Amino acid sequence: MSLTAKGFDVLFVSHAAGILAHDFSAAIAELEEALSDLELPITEIIGSGGGETKFTQRLRKTLAAKRWTKHVFEISKTVDGVAKESTSHEVDHVRRFKNGGVLAMEIEWNNKDPFFDRDLENFKRLHAEGAISVGILVTRGASLQSSMWDAVRRFAADRDIDSFEALARIGYVPTPKQAKNVMKRVTREKDALAFADAWTDNFVSNKYGQATTHWDKLLHRVHRGVGNPCPLVLIGLPAAMVRFDAAPVDALEDEDLIS
16 A cells, blocks of 8 residues: 555555455555545543543544545345344445445444454454455554644644643643642652643643553554455554644643543
8 A cells, every 4th residue: 555655554454455455446545545635633632531632533534524434234044034143333434335345434433452352353253244245443652642742742832832821722721630640740759840740741641641542552453364365455554644733722621531
């Protein structure tokens, strides 16, 4: 995929590359077009608490316009005409092709990392039933995850974030617990941090920490065999997509910063 030249992490698992190249070349083109021009304003990294990010919403709309739409798979089993078992599996983006093939995709931009287990096991079951040909997962790539602290710290410098009052001016009010953690590091006698550094540490660890969905967490599960033997395409979004805009920040709504 040409996405790798733009900094995306891309990994094909269980012959997914061959399957896509042979049967779904149009799907590759659609994904590359939908993902290659994505931009992520720094203000959306800072804001977007309590719900799905504007970035994710834009990506979903782009995919929906290309007929990658939400679908609920209904799988039932019968014995001598009598229904014995019925299960449903909802997938956010499903693309059907004239050759009968079906691709299923989930976006885990910033969720709690057990959602990877849910998605991969869902793909595995659907593939075993012949409902899908390939499962695709999109998440934060390695470069984006590793550069998150620097990006947020640059935002703090650009917006002169040196106090809670400065945070309030951009619409961000930390919870009492968060404020306490920041001040503990600012006021400690040994190795005290500047306010911007302490806030950045706290913000990034809360919102984009190791317990959230990102490339390394996804690889860890796939290497353990989660989702096997379903053919998979894993796509990690790159740091290059971040844009340092001057727009207002949407106020965060609650302590649960994962979105």
